[in-house]
Amino acid sequence: MANINDVAxxxxxxxxxxxxxxxxxxxVSPEIKERxxxxxxxxxxxxxxxxxxxxxxxxxxxxxxxxxxxxxxHSFYNDLIETCMLELAKRKMYVIPYFGLTSSxxxxxxxxxxxxxxGAIIVTPKIIDxxxxxxxKEKLPFVLIGEPExxxxxxxxxxxxxxxxxxxxxxxxxDTGHRKILFLNSTKELMISKQRLNALxxxxxxxxxITIRHIKSTKDSVFKVLEEDFKDDQFDCIVxxxxxxxxxxxxxxxxxxxxxxxxxxxITLGGDNFYGFSPALTGAKQDYFKIGxxxxxxxxxxxxxxxxxxxxxxxxxxxxxxxxxxxx
Numbered sequence: 001m002a003n004i005n006d007v008a009x010x011x012x013x014x015x016x017x018x019x020x021x022x023x024x025x026x027x028v029s030p031e032i033k034e035r036x037x038x039x040x041x042x043x044x045x046x047x048x049x050x051x052x053x054x055x056x057x058x059x060x061x062x063x064x065x066x067x068x069x070x071x072x073x074h075s076f077y078n079d080l081i082e083t084c085m086l087e088l089a090k091r092k093m094y095v096i097p098y099f100g101l102t103s104s105x106x107x108x109x110x111x112x113x114x115x116x117x118x119g120a121i122i123v124t125p126k127i128i129d130x131x132x133x134x135x136x137k138e139k140l141p142f143v144l145i146g147e148p149e150x151x152x153x154x155x156x157x158x159x160x161x162x163x164x165x166x167x168x169x170x171x172x173x174x175d176t177g178h179r180k181i182l183f184l185n186s187t188k189e190l191m192i193s194k195q196r197l198n199a200l201x202x203x204x205x206x207x208x209x210i211t212i213r214h215i216k217s218t219k220d221s222v223f224k225v226l227e228e229d230f231k232d233d234q235f236d237c238i239v240x241x242x243x244x245x246x247x248x249x250x251x252x253x254x255x256x257x258x259x260x261x262x263x264x265x266x267i268t269l270g271g272d273n274f275y276g277f278s279p280a281l282t283g284a285k286q287d288y289f290k291i292g293x294x295x296x297x298x299x300x301x302x303x304x305x306x307x308x309x310x311x312x313x314x315x316x317x318x319x320x321x322x323x324x325x326x327x328x
Contacts, residue, residue: 002043002044002045003045004018004019004045006043006045007036007039007040007043007045010039010042010043011032011035011036011039012035013032013035013036017032017036018036021033021036021037022036022037022040059116059117059118060091060092060093060094060118061093061094061095061096061116061117061118062084062088062093062094062095062096062117062118062119062120062121062296062299063095063096063098063117063119063120063121064080064081064084064095064096064097064098064120064121064123065098065101065106065120065121065122065123065131066097066098066099066100066123066124067100067123067124067126067190071100072216072217072218073099074217074242074244075244075272075273076271076272076286076288077097077099077123079272079288079289079292080121080123080145080288080291080292081095081097082289082292083288083289083291083292083293083296084121084292084295084296087292087293087296087297088296091300096116096117103129103130103131103134106131106134107134110134110135110138110140111138117140118140118141118303119140119141119142119143119299119302119303120135120140120141120142120143120299121142121143121144121145121292121295121296121299122135122142122143122144122145122146123145123146124145124146124190124191124192125144125146125147125148125149125190125191126189126190126191127149127188127189127190127191127194128149128189129148129191132144132148132152132155141299141302141303142156142299142302143156143157143158143295143298143299143302144156144157144158144159145157145158145159145291145292145295146159146191146192147159147162147191147192147195148191149191149194151311152311153310153311154310154311155311155313156298156299156301156302156311156312156313157298157311157312157313157314158291158294158295158298158313158314158315158316159313159314159315159316160270160286160291160315160316160317160318161315161317162192162195162196162199163195163198163199164199165199165269165270165284165318166195166196166199166200166269167199167200167202167203168284168320169239169267169269169283169284170200170203170205170208170210170239171203171205172267172320172326173237173239173265173267173326174205174208176265176326176327176328177236177327178208178236178237178265178327179207179208179209179236180209180211180234180235180236180237181208181209181210181211181235181236181237181238181239182211182213182225182229182230182234182235182237182238182239183200183210183211183212183213183238183239183240184213184215184222184225184238184239184240184241184245184249185197185212185213185214185215185241186214186215186217186241186242187214187215187216188214192241193214193241196241196269197212200212211229211235213225213229215245217241217242217244217245218248219248219251222245222248222249222252223248223252226249226252230252235264236264236265236327237264237265237266237267237326237327238264238265238266238267239266239267239268239269240266240267240268240269240283241268241269241270242268242269242270242271243268243270243271243272243273243274243281243283243285244271245268246266246268246271246277246281246283247276247277249266250266250277250278253266260279260325261279261324261325261326261327262327263327264327265282265325265326265327266281266282266325266326267282267283267325267326268281268282268283268284269283269284270283270284270285270286270318271283271284271285271286272285272286272287272288274321274323277323277325279323279324279325280321280323280324280325281321281323281325282321282322282323282324282325282326283320283321283323284318284319284320284321285318285319285320285321286316286318286319287316287318287319290316291316294314294316298312298314
């Protein structure tokens with residue numbers, strides 16, 4: 001089956017010239033346009049949507065790139081996908097979610113034009129994460145949801161203030177009488193994990209002992225840590241990085257006849273779903289609809305070429321939910 005590469009080779013022009021000749025989106029001389037159309041007729045080639053739009057970088061499609069090399073689909077991903085779909089639909093634009101791709105796989109997609117996108121939203125950066133460099137190399141506008149370890153001068157990102165939030169949650173635990181905390185943080189390679197650790201280093205809570213474990217948001221990971229560490233009343237509070245981990249802590253405590261809110265306290269640093277917890281969960285809740293909406297807005301500014309001399313960061317405040325999972 002003939003493709004755009006065949007047309008370009010026979011006509012003696014570039015693939016982008018073929019695209020412009022067929023789409024009319026940029027000027028191509030009548031002579032070259034006629035030559036391209038003649039070759040198309042001869043080899044029975046019909047321009048597809050992607051052939052005529054990808055090369056001109058005008059597909060009206062945005063890529064939403066979730067955490068690389070991660071096989072777990074977090075619940076807040078659904079909120080981000082829905083928000084991006086709704087916001088982009090207002091502009092007759094679309095979103096393609098990309099899940100669990102390695103950097104090399106993303107690079108291959110971009111180099112082969114297999115990802116028909118004109119911009120990207122990158123979710124949850126790792127400490128070592130070259131996705132920003134890949135998109136920059138291809139001159140694709142992008143916005144980050146999260147914060148990189150080293151912030152480029154012209155970075156555009158949406159985030160929560162993880163330093164302030166972490167200190168707020170641990171101060172709350174301290175102020176409610178807790179002195180021995182087991183902290184189930186996210187995995188070490190994520191930048192958000194490092195932000196939380198940095199916040200704890202400057203925490204001013206005398207006599208507060210914090211044991212930190214970096215684990216995945218899976219039942220097996222949570223249960224394994226609790227089986228190993230949760231012995232002999234060693235802790236009076238468990239702080240978790242997400243409401244997903246909190247659910248597994250609740251399940252573990254239920255199996256061990258440990259009463260949350262009386263025998264042990266549980267507080268979450270983040271999450272989007274606080275439904276179904278008994279007793280009601282205490283902690284910070286993030287609005288991923290708002291985060292997604294702001295990210296789309298920033299990206300559209302970049303795509304439309306609005307003057308951007310400096311980067312821009314938008315911080316979204318978390319809601320603190322006072323539940324019944326903290327001992328009084």
